[in-house]
Amino acid sequence: MLILTDPQELSAKCREWRMEGKSLALVPTMGFYHKGHESLMEYGRKHADKLIVSLFVNPAQFGPNEDLEAYPRDFERDRAVAEAKGADILFCPDSSSMYDKDHKTWVEAPEMAAGLCGASRPVHFRGVCTVVLKLFLLTGADIAVFGQKDWQQQAIIKRMARDLNVPVQVVSLPAVREEDGLALSSRNVYLTEDERRRASHIRKGLLLAAKLAAQSAPAAEIVKSVKEYWRSAMPDAVIDYISLVDPDTLEPKERIDGACLLACAVRLGKARLIDNILISAGGDSGSA
Numbered sequence: 001m002l003i004l005t006d007p008q009e010l011s012a013k014c015r016e017w018r019m020e021g022k023s024l025a026l027v028p029t030m031g032f033y034h035k036g037h038e039s040l041m042e043y044g045r046k047h048a049d050k051l052i053v054s055l056f057v058n059p060a061q062f063g064p065n066e067d068l069e070a071y072p073r074d075f076e077r078d079r080a081v082a083e084a085k086g087a088d089i090l091f092c093p094d095s096s097s098m099y100d101k102d103h104k105t106w107v108e109a110p111e112m113a114a115g116l117c118g119a120s121r122p123v124h125f126r127g128v129c130t131v132v133l134k135l136f137l138l139t140g141a142d143i144a145v146f147g148q149k150d151w152q153q154q155a156i157i158k159r160m161a162r163d164l165n166v167p168v169q170v171v172s173l174p175a176v177r178e179e180d181g182l183a184l185s186s187r188n189v190y191l192t193e194d195e196r197r198r199a200s201h202i203r204k205g206l207l208l209a210a211k212l213a214a215q216s217a218p219a220a221e222i223v224k225s226v227k228e229y230w231r232s233a234m235p236d237a238v239i240d241y242i243s244l245v246d247p248d249t250l251e252p253k254e255r256i257d258g259a260c261l262l263a264c265a266v267r268l269g270k271a272r273l274i275d276n277i278l279i280s281a282g283g284d285s286g287s288a
């Protein structure tokens with residue numbers, strides 16, 4: 001596995017492989033790997049000749065009062081995981097090589113970035129879109145693999161790739177979870193033992209929503225029931241949002257017609273945890 005830090009070297013190596021007719025898979029990450037990241041790498045490994053994993057804690061997607069400095073890091077362990085998963089390149093640039101001092105050009109995220117996480121993280125998706133487009137351009141990847149835990153992110157990236165005619169196939173894979181349902185996240189390390197135990201109620205609340213939807217309960221009642229469940233099971237949690245939206249456009253939905261995405265962000269102690277589930281009326285609920 002090559003470890004590259006220079007964007008131009010990444011670009012040159014990828015160009016060389018593309019000229020040899022090799023297909024390329026890209027898995028963008030911020031590191032501190034868990035089984036969720038591993039599942040994306042496994043997919044990339046299986047579906048392309050070359051696997052490029054990027055590891056970059058992208059400052060542009062953090063707001064001024066967010067956890068950029070505190071974000072967990074463990075380069076040696078991540079390097080070993082990426083290698084074990086068969087990555088051909090681990091690309092780990094520093095911020096100054098990705099953003100010149102006078103960097104001025106940003107990808108304006110589509111409107112679907114305004115709601116859900118975008119409401120409390122106004123610059124987040126602009127930063128995500130900008131760095132992901134850079135990675136698409138540097139690698140010329142044929143496929144790029146993202147996780148559905150960050151549903152809004154993968155939906156925005158799919159839209160960006162389509163709107164800007166980026167010749168990449170954006171794939172998204174289901175969230176990998178702990179046994180009790182908590183979605184794996186690098187940020188779960190912020191939880192105390194006690195908070196960690198209670199965090200499983202996030203998923204349980206969403207599963208309750210899927211059950212109520214299957215019984216054809218109205219959307220407003222479903223959201224109310226989930227909030228009530230969370231308030232009693234995790235009294236110290238702060239619900240940032242819980243919203244029912246169209247899974248592709250992320251437009252708010254008043255009624256459950258077809259598959260709808262119920263997405264949430266909940267603050268427990270220092271951690272802000274996000275999750276989501278696909279629900280539909282009268283059964284047939286998929287989970288993300």
Ligand code: AMP
Binds near residue numbers: 037039
């Ligand atoms: P991150 O390093 O947190 O920025 O995540 C890198 C990629 O891994 C993103 O596409 C995430 O959606 C994905 N990811 C994060 N957590 C999970 C999970 N529990 N299951 C599957 N994919 C995930």
